[in-house]
Amino acid sequence: MSKFIHYSSLTKKYIMSIAGFFLMMFLIVHLGINLFILPITENHEDVFRNGVEFMTSNPLIKVMEVFLFAAFIIHIIYGAVLQIKNWMSRPVRYRIEGWSHTSFFSKFMIHTGIIVFIFLVIHLMNFYLVKEGFTEALSGPVTVENNHDFYHMAINLFTNTTYSVIYILFIVLLGFHLNHAFQSAFQSLGWNHSRYTPVIKAIGNIYSIVIPLGFILIPLYFIFLY
Amino acid sequence: MNLTLKIWRQENPQAKGRFEKYDVKDISSDASFLEMLDILNEQLIHEGGDPVAFDHDCREGICGACSLYINGRPHGPDTGITVCQMHMRNFRDGSTITIEPWRAKAFPVIKDLMVDRFAFDKIIQAGGYISVNAGSAPDANVIPIPKENAETAMDAAACIGCGACVAACKNASAMLFVSARVSQFAVLPQGKIEAAKRAKSMVAAMDEMGFGNCTNTYACEAECPKNISVSHIARMNREFFIAKVTDSAKK
């Protein structure tokens, strides 16, 4: 464990970045399934249920789940460790703080990170831990059939407007986090190139808008159209 | 022009510092920022006060001694230059200017606006050189070096070791400084021989001296008086990665 903490600053950052990449890929898959809550196809409910079924029971995914949790934990612990060192590196603050950080959201990674973490805990309580039988599904307009019935759990949550608004806020902050995270992960791994870095930054911007937008569509649907 | 200055005063490294307010009058807009401080100091001496201590030497932007954090920015509002090259025409008449020392655990204050940057020397000592002794070098043109590589090396080597990167970084990280040196040698054939060892030991020294971690905010690049690019940080990240992977492979 102590070796884990005492890795050099760069090694910690590689691990952070790799874990981050993994999480960003997971988000795409997650969004892909979530979108089927919306009536985008005839059989969207079946697609969603099948997706959830696959994601919760496929042995390969089970293995991946371990990695996923590991990635979350590592990303969070290293984020905290690095941040504490960063705070310790400037014991006396400036009277006037600098504003020259050219990557704006980078200034707030720890803040957006903590908020995303809180969201993650709520999210796990609402779904994952229900499935595992640790928590109860919240009640709402529809009946939850069993602890694998994510479809009805989701509908119950999103039809609660307060929940949906908070959900949207969390996702926007996640977008801020992702905006810096995407290109930063490339930089930390040493992938900087005069021609490709602007492309990476552009992809990062698109990613950090499209993914949250996709997630936000769902509560929006429930607020305005359901 | 007339100005109000809020300056950090600290008697010695142990003392508790405070901001003091001073007024200076009739400053020419053609004067440099440091000349304005000279005028303030003359004034303070005449009034029986203690002149403000600040680091400076060449006053042409190359020695890297000057180190003032002015209105929230290292080396003040202008870009691509050091404080000593900045002239008062960058300020408006009647404005208030807040001057602070570099703030970082690794840069303790010596007095007022002077900080000790020995940590940079320690990092260089860890490997910021090519280990050849005087007298044994082959002819300079024996190894041709592509012009682009020489230019990249020069871009990195332009670092003046002022510490503005550390001062600007919200994490007080020294990555730009360290990577400039690592990068300079990494692109030259002469430096490649020790590249792996250099990257590892300089990063270790950097961590040990108490600098923060890089979170890729790029404030360093924005404030570097020599416009050193963060692409050098990426190169160091690469060099370090390769060094570590090669190490594991050897084991």
Add this chain to the structure above:
Amino acid sequence: MIKLDSKVPEGPIADKWNNYKSSQDLVNPANKRKLDIIIVGTGLAGAAAAASLGEMGFKVKIFGIHDSPRRAHSIAAQGGINAAKNYPNDGDSIYRLFYDTVKGGDYRAREGNVYRLAEVSNNIIDQCVARGVPFARDYGGLLANRSFGGALVSRTFYARGQTGQQLLLGAYGALMKEISRGSVEMYPRREMLDLVMIDGRARGIITRHLNTGEIERHSAHAVVMATGGYGNVFFLSTYAMNSNGSSAWQCYKKGAAFANPCFTQIHPTCIPVHGDYQSKLTLMSESLRNDGRIWVPKKKEDAQKIQKGELRPTEIPEEDRDYYLERRYPAFGNLVPRDVASRAAKERCDAGYGVGSTGLAVYLDFEEAIQRLGKNTIEARYGNLFQMYEKIVDDNPYETPMMIYPAVHYTMGGTWVDYELQTTIPGLFSAGEANFSDHGANRLGASALMQGLSDGYFVLPYTIQNYLADQINVPRFKTDLPEFEKSEKEVRERINTLLNIKGNKTVDTFHKELGKIMWEYVGMERNAEGLKKAIEEIKTIREDFWKDVKIPGEPFNVNPELEKALRVSDYLEMGELMALDALERKESCGGHFREEYQTDEGEALRNDEDFTFVSVWEFKGKDKKPELHKEPLSFEFIEVKQRSYK
């Protein structure tokens, strides 16, 4: 009474250095560890010497006034470093570099030393490249060269406009390597305040820690001064604010003779003075003269209109511009040596053709070069200099010509040394700008870096060994010896005296007064009457200083005013010696121009009959006139001619 023996080895000029090296005494590796060497100064010469001696196995202690060795003022050299590589195939050779340097120095340098300098110049380039100095290269990957004043070949190697920085960082890297190996110990933020002698030999120094004010004693078997020049006597100069000649002056007072103090280089291309508050002058590299053309208006009316701001330089038609360097010196044109270019600028300005609001400036114009080569090429060559100019002057040199005026830049004079770089005090060596040896009465551009590194990398490591060879049985010195005690007491007394004057005038006030006198009477043009006047006035200021200087703060803390006061008190003595030397040298040569001695065309008129010697001044005690000794110069391998760049 000092004895001057230049110790130049016998033999043909090309063999002298080799002969020396093959017959000198050496110290065996086991004994090297037992020998301590103090090096004062961390510039090119100091850092290079410390690194090299450390590599050889000596125990080295290096002292610098900055927080890091990298801040020494060698870092500010812009243009380049000369070497006789002849890579461009334009007819260069070691002999030609030697010849150009001696001629450029107006035949007032010692042949043997200069030849050695030219000889090792090539090794310097090799060494620097091996250490990762990113010199400019052409597309084939080989090293590029450019031209500098006083030479008809392209032999200057460069790293953009920051050659000094890159060379210093190379030497600094080597120094850091040795520090981490433990062979060199670094003492940053120390200012040397006295030389300690034991039995007639240099054995240590007294320093003040600039952060804590602590006075410290350090001993060694030999001491090397690599402390740079003393041009800050003039107050305004291109020197760094903290550059000073005080250490050399302390050595002078302990018996190290001072040579050619009046040989000061005034650099022709500096940004002109603009106000009373100005603290220093900024150099614009000589390399600019490769492409820039220097001119003033042909008509006095035009010049006056420009001075009043009624006319812009771009409005003056080509035929009304006087490219006076091209007119007077068709062969070298804008690339005449510095002394010649500086004097020509002064001549035009004194005659009323100067430009700028003060009338003390000339134009350096890139219009023609931009047309010929394109803006991009000019930007690639001089971009950083143009940017620097624009930041300082707030004027765009791509559109309007730059304004330049000469400023004090380098001191060719310095501590007298023999061929081994040893001063008249046994065990005290002097390297780089601090010594007088290689540049005669005028230094050529890009030769300072060459000399600093030559002394540090390749000369001292040999010659110091020759001295230390018979010291192997001398044990390390303890610093509680009475000699140290006495020196420290004197230093403390001096500091206390200064702090207790509690007068009314700041140190800078005195420094500025001194600077004005020096510039007026001991500057670009000198005459007997002015020099006598300067000597008198300096004496008055000095007396006033010791009665009326005001130094705030305490001795045991950071105290920049005290630091300055200690230096200015020395400048007030140095200035007098410079004037005295200029008065005694009744000829014009190089940077020393006496109005009484000039040709009909206004060129410097040397008097080889009576003045082919090095003026060597020996300190005779406080308020006593120093004694002038002469080291005759003989030119066996070069024909002494009237210097002509026409």
